[in-house]
Amino acid sequence: xxxxxxxxxxxxxxxxxxxxxxxxxxxxxxxxxxxxxxxxxxxxxxxxxxxxxxxxxxxxxxxxxxxxxxxxxxxxxxxxxxxxxxxxxxxxxxxxxxxxxxxxxxxxxxxxxxxxxxxxxxxxxxxxxxxxxxxxxxxxxxxxxxxxxxxxxxxxxxxxxxxxxxxxxxxxxxxxxxxxxxxxxxxxxxxxxxxxxxxxxxxxxxxxxxxxxxxxxxxxxxxxxxxxxxxxxxxxxxxxxxxxxxxxxxxxxxxxxxxxxxxxxxxxxxxxxxxxxxxxxxxxxxxxxxxxxxxxxxxxxxxxxxxxxxxxxxxxxx
Numbered sequence: 001x002x003x004x005x006x007x008x009x010x011x012x013x014x015x016x017x018x019x020x021x022x023x024x025x026x027x028x029x030x031x032x033x034x035x036x037x038x039x040x041x042x043x044x045x046x047x048x049x050x051x052x053x054x055x056x057x058x059x060x061x062x063x064x065x066x067x068x069x070x071x072x073x074x075x076x077x078x079x080x081x082x083x084x085x086x087x088x089x090x091x092x093x094x095x096x097x098x099x100x101x102x103x104x105x106x107x108x109x110x111x112x113x114x115x116x117x118x119x120x121x122x123x124x125x126x127x128x129x130x131x132x133x134x135x136x137x138x139x140x141x142x143x144x145x146x147x148x149x150x151x152x153x154x155x156x157x158x159x160x161x162x163x164x165x166x167x168x169x170x171x172x173x174x175x176x177x178x179x180x181x182x183x184x185x186x187x188x189x190x191x192x193x194x195x196x197x198x199x200x201x202x203x204x205x206x207x208x209x210x211x212x213x214x215x216x217x218x219x220x221x222x223x224x225x226x227x228x229x230x231x232x233x234x235x236x237x238x239x240x241x242x243x244x245x246x247x248x249x250x251x252x253x254x255x256x257x258x259x260x261x262x263x264x265x266x267x268x269x270x271x272x273x274x275x276x277x278x279x280x281x282x283x284x285x286x287x288x289x290x291x292x293x294x295x296x297x298x299x300x301x302x303x304x305x306x307x308x309x310x311x312x313x314x315x316x317x318x
Contacts, residue, residue: 079117079124081096081114082120084120084123092114092115093115093136097143099111101146101150102197102198103198104241105200114139118142145271152273153240154197157240158182159171159287161244162244167291171291173307174294174295174299177298200251202236202238204234210255212274217229230259230260232257232259233260235255235258236255236256237256238254238256239252240253252284253284254276254278255276256275258272259272
């Protein structure tokens with residue numbers, strides 16, 4: 001789902017909402033640009049004719065496919081924004097939408113591809129059976145999901161960027177009260193300069209299920225009546241630059257699983273995102289445990305009831 005272009009020249013269009021319609025508007029089983037690419041291997045020695053003397057003139061090395069990929073997003077450096085294929089039955093918009101996701105290099109925001117660029121990219125990956133008339137709706141879904149993923153990442157960063165102890169305090173009253181905690185904190189520190197996280201780079205890994213996705217799949221096989229067999233249709237790793245209180249920065253990897261759900265009665269497609277820090281060390285594991293554990297304890301111990309009783313007691317005392 002993460003098709004960003006790294007060049008900064010763009011023609012931004014107004015953000016469009018997630019499209020309505022039937023399930024054909026949903027993205028393909030996995031983003032075609034996220035298929036793994038391999039570097040062509042050198043021909044075996046037997047492929048070189050033995051009866052010919054090797055040329056004394058050194059041959060120029062041929063750039064590999066991987067060397068032509070943008071290191072920021074693992075995609076081709078240039079995708080044409082022009083109609084190039086006879087397979088295309090309709091004209092597609094050329095305007096590119098600017099995201100709300102800041103780039104880690106400080107060069108503004110990441111740009112989404114235009115529908116024409118996405119269609120050309122899909123053809124390059126061999127998806128020649130993609131109906132061109134559906135591409136614009138697919139771009140809308142794609143952009144919508146990426147914006148949602150970034151909002152989830154910002155939520156994690158707002159909780160834990162200043163440390164585990166602050167994160168525990170912010171999460172201690174459960175998920176339902178954390179936004180209020182963060183809003184109160186923002187009002188108290190409104191004069192302080194808080195740097196937002198930025199996206200350094202990302203990588204699509206649809207063929208590498210996360211351990212959590214594997215576990216859910218195993219549980220669906222073991223207890224089919226209790227767990228739905230609905231594996232994610234895509235997986236991303238986003239590398240985020242976290243700004244620490246001491247002025248330094250830290251790279252944090254986030255893992256994102258993309259799930260599709262039953263469509264709404266109106267036909268609108270439904271998607272779910274599971275966004276969490278990768279367990280690359282004890283900090284990532286601790287952040288996940290704190291956020292999950294505090295919410296479970298708050299609900300299991302009747303935290304909301306205690307808060308309501310305390311408010312009622314305070315009203316009666318006044």
